[in-house]
Amino acid sequence: MTPLIEFDFAKGFPLQDVALQDVAKLIGGKVAGMDRPVQYLALLKGGRGATKNRLSYVESPAYWKVFCASDTESAIVSQAVLANQSLPADKSVIVVADNPALAFFEAHERLYQNDRYPRLRGDRGAACVIHPRAFVDDGVVLGERVRIDANVTIYPNTVIGDDTWLKAGCVIGGPGFERKRLFGRLRTVTHVGGVALGPFVEIGSSSVVDCHLIGRFTSVGANTRVDNLVHVAHGAVIGEECSIVAGSEISGSVILGNGVWLGPHTCSNHEVTIGDHAFAGTGSVITGDVPSHALVYGNPAKVRGWVCACRTKLADGGNLSRVTCTKCGTRYERTESGGIRFEKATAA
Ligand SMILES: [Zn+2]
Numbered sequence: 001m002t003p004l005i006e007f008d009f010a011k012g013f014p015l016q017d018v019a020l021q022d023v024a025k026l027i028g029g030k031v032a033g034m035d036r037p038v039q040y041l042a043l044l045k046g047g048r049g050a051t052k053n054r055l056s057y058v059e060s061p062a063y064w065k066v067f068c069a070s071d072t073e074s075a076i077v078s079q080a081v082l083a084n085q086s087l088p089a090d091k092s093v094i095v096v097a098d099n100p101a102l103a104f105f106e107a108h109e110r111l112y113q114n115d116r117y118p119r120l121r122g123d124r125g126a127a128c129v130i131h132p133r134a135f136v137d138d139g140v141v142l143g144e145r146v147r148i149d150a151n152v153t154i155y156p157n158t159v160i161g162d163d164t165w166l167k168a169g170c171v172i173g174g175p176g177f178e179r180k181r182l183f184g185r186l187r188t189v190t191h192v193g194g195v196a197l198g199p200f201v202e203i204g205s206s207s208v209v210d211c212h213l214i215g216r217f218t219s220v221g222a223n224t225r226v227d228n229l230v231h232v233a234h235g236a237v238i239g240e241e242c243s244i245v246a247g248s249e250i251s252g253s254v255i256l257g258n259g260v261w262l263g264p265h266t267c268s269n270h271e272v273t274i275g276d277h278a279f280a281g282t283g284s285v286i287t288g289d290v291p292s293h294a295l296v297y298g299n300p301a302k303v304r305g306w307v308c309a310c311r312t313k314l315a316d317g318g319n320l321s322r323v324t325c326t327k328c329g330t331r332y333e334r335t336e337s338g339g340i341r342f343e344k345a346t347a348a
Contacts, residue, residue: 004121007141007159009196012051012216014039015116020074023055024094026110027103029076033092036073040215041108044070045271051215055094057104067091076100076107105180105189108214117192120157134166140173143199157211161198161222167205172197176210176234176252191234193217204228204246221258239276257292259309266301275341279307291341293332306332306342314342 003016018038024031039053044066057076058067064085067075074092078100087093096103111117122137125144130136134148139156147165148154154166155173166172175191182189193212196219203209203220207230212218218232221240231249232238239258244250249267256262257276268274268286278290281297290296295305295313306314308325314332315323322345324331331345 002115003118004139005118007120007123009159009217009219012040012212013118013157013192013194014051014053014215015041015111016118018111018116020055020092020094023076023107023111026114027076027094027096027107029094029096029103031092031094032082033074033087036092038074041104041111042072042215044072044075055104057100058093059100061085076103102180102182106182108192109182109190112190112192120159120194122156125162137173149205155195155211157192157194159194159196159217161196161201164198164201164203166203167207167228169206170203171208172203173211174208176213178213178234178252189213193234195219198222202226204230208232210234227264233270261311263297277307277309277311279311293342308332 015038019035020031020038021035023038037053038055040051042054042056044056054072055074056072058064064081068088076094076096078098079095082095119139120141122139124142127144128142128146130148131150133150134152136154137156140154141159143162145163146160149168151169152166153171158173173195178189179186180189191211191213193214194217195209195211196217200223201220202225204227206228207226209218209232212235218234218236220238223240224238224242226244227246229247230244233252235253236250238256241258242256242260244262245264247265248262251268251270253271254268255273259277260274261279263280263282266280266284272286272289274290275292277293279295284297284301285299287300293306294303295307296303308314308330310328312325312327321334332342333345334342
């Protein structure tokens with residue numbers, strides 16, 4: 001039986017009663033260092049959140065250094081990589097003959113088959129309006145006054161905040177696009193994370209928000225409006241009060257700050273970070289991180305100016321150390337920490 005858990009955004013979906021030795025047995029590996037609990041399988045670079053008891057994998061000496069410097073407690077590693085390294089006292093590893101990435105994802109599939117990943121216990125708040133032709137899985141948590149239109153599909157492990165509106169035909173919480181050659185054939189990796197939306201979020205018709213791959217939630221913050229025909233891939237984190245306009249595509253693990261505007265048919269490379277109140281023009285192809293308040297467009301999208309939180313363009317902001325929004329009067333000052341950026345002025 002799959003264990004049921006209550007919604008806890010910070011904890012996500014921890015593995016139930018799994019230790020490093022258990023994982024080692026599933027993949028024919030050998031534990032070095034102390035045995036310890038494993039609650040989350042996580043990529044080393046995807047270190048968002050303060051979860052403990054993580055297991056990752058290390059494919060090269062360079063990544064071994066990243067692992068040693070990280071707060072991830074355990075990793076799957078090949079004999080070849082470990083041979084030239086010493087194991088720090090606060091780390092444990094599972095040593096496999098070859099291909100630790102393959103071992104990591106095969107361990108994940110085995111853990112799923114053995115019912116070690118929990119599912120959310122479903123719940124429905126008061127005054128929800130659900131069209132009779134919508135499908136809402138048992139493992140969905142609905143807040144109050146949620147509106148769900150016809151032909152919406154909501155997969156398990158989804159949490160919908162109060163007053164959120166899902167428009168006709170949108171799909172929330174389906175598996176994302178993660179293909180691996182596991183157990184000898186190319187397949188989609190089983191997705192065991194979830195989606196958290198809202199409150200006061202709108203998801204447009206025929207838009208899709210895929211669930212997180214392992215352990216955590218793809219999320220859309222309060223008061224964000226997602227237009228029609230938008231794709232939000234697994235692991236994306238979208239802030240509050242964003243506008244994601246028609247046809248846009250947000251790739252896996254992209255992070256959006258608050259108040260971001262993505263114009264029609266923008267797309268973004270996986271894992272990029274887009275800062276607060278950034279504004280991307282129609283059709284922007286976002287291939288790298290975008291600073292807060294940047295106006296970007298083009299292919300590849302480049303910084304062309306700066307915008308206020310009220311979405312007014314700041315006059316020639318790129319050449320001045322201080323600018324004031326002509327519409328709302330907010331003052332900004334230029335800093336050069338990690339590239340040029342404009343931040344709200346703190347002093348008079
Ligand atoms: Zn302004």
